[in-house]
Amino acid sequence: MSEFERISEHIYVMHAERETDRPLLAAVAGSSRTLLIDGGNSSAHAAAFREYLEQEGVRKPDVMVLTHHHWDHSFGVAEWSLPAIAQRQTADILRGFAGLEWNEETLSRLIAEGVVSEQTRNDMRAEYGSNLGLIRVEEPNIVFERFIDVHLGDLTCEIRYVGGDHAADSCVVYVKEEGTLFLGDALAPSVYGGPMKYTTGKFLALLDTVFAYGADVLVESHGRPVSREDFYNDVRRYELLARQVLRHGSDREAVLRDLRADLGMAAEEALPEDLTEAAGYFMNGLVK
Numbered sequence: 602m603s604e605f606e607r608i609s610e611h612i613y614v615m616h617a618e619r620e621t622d623r624p625l626l627a628a629v630a631g632s633s634r635t636l637l638i639d640g641g642n643s644s645a646h647a648a649a650f651r652e653y654l655e656q657e658g659v660r661k662p663d664v665m666v667l668t669h670h671h672w673d674h675s676f677g678v679a680e681w682s683l684p685a686i687a688q689r690q691t692a693d694i695l696r697g698f699a700g701l702e703w704n705e706e707t708l709s710r711l712i713a714e715g716v717v718s719e720q721t722r723n724d725m726r727a728e729y730g731s732n733l734g735l736i737r738v739e740e741p742n743i744v745f746e747r748f749i750d751v752h753l754g755d756l757t758c759e760i761r762y763v764g765g766d767h768a769a770d771s772c773v774v775y776v777k778e779e780g781t782l783f784l785g786d787a788l789a790p791s792v793y794g795g796p797m798k799y800t801t802g803k804f805l806a807l808l809d810t811v812f813a814y815g816a817d818v819l820v821e822s823h824g825r826p827v828s829r830e831d832f833y834n835d836v837r838r839y840e841l842l843a844r845q846v847l848r849h850g851s852d853r854e855a856v857l858r859d860l861r862a863d864l865g866m867a868a869e870e871a872l873p874e875d876l877t878e879a880a881g882y883f884m885n886g887l888v889k
């Protein structure tokens with residue numbers, strides 16, 4: 602079930618949907634321009650958000666930005682007919698995707714190459730049914746390397762390349778006047794080309810970058826927008842985990858023991874499942 606929300610005076614979102622791997626889409630409406638954040642995973646996804654924006658009387662998006670190249674963020678781009686901003690690596694990968702004929706055979710090959718995963722096939726089936734021929738990939742046409750600012754009249758959106766484990770081309774978008782930081786999937790583990798993993802160096806560097814914004818609201822593409830306090834309380838646990846992995850390496854028992862102590866838990870208390878799972882990702886990240 603699609604869910605839409607105006608999360609602040611200038612920001613409208615279509616929330617993430619798990620069944621079809623649809624990420625959150627956002628429109629930042631300034632006094633003279635509207636920026637769209639991510640294109641959606643299909644034309645249907647893009648059209649649903651566009652209809653909501655029209656209903657709300659929001660100024661039509663003038664330009665869009667992609668947080669990274671993954672299909673669920675980029676396969677709806679063509680539907681918008683908009684100038685699309687992307688980091689150079691994002692643009693390079695999507696240029697390659699745009700030249701492919703999308704069908705089961707292509708998908709199987711990309712899975713074998715570790716470009717996408719078996720999960721992608723399931724999610725694409727949920728979104729497209731059996732008709733992968735509906736996929737149209739468009740190459741972004743405004744390419745940047747490190748930073749680019751987009752001025753929307755009374756609002757400024759600072760787009761910054763951050764990289765990380767999830768996708769080497771990840772970017773974040775900071776809506777300065779609203780204190781809202783869109784993280785894309787930057788803080789998620791890697792999902793393609795082998796077991797899911799986190800590397801301590803990349804993860805901790807990314808957290809430093811994110812914390813430095815001092816944002817009031819943080820938005821992850823597959824989660825709900827959260828306050829600074831809730832975000833820090835949640836992410837702090839992962840930070841402690843990463844530091845214990847730095848300290849103990851692949852000694853999983855020691856990592857989990859000291860993490861329990863860090864969190865003020867008793868030795869016999871079970872850690873939350875998301876943390877033991879993440880510990881596994883960090884262990885995978887130690888394997889060269």
Ligand SMILES: [Zn+2]
Binds near residue numbers: 669671767768786
């Ligand atoms: Zn992603």
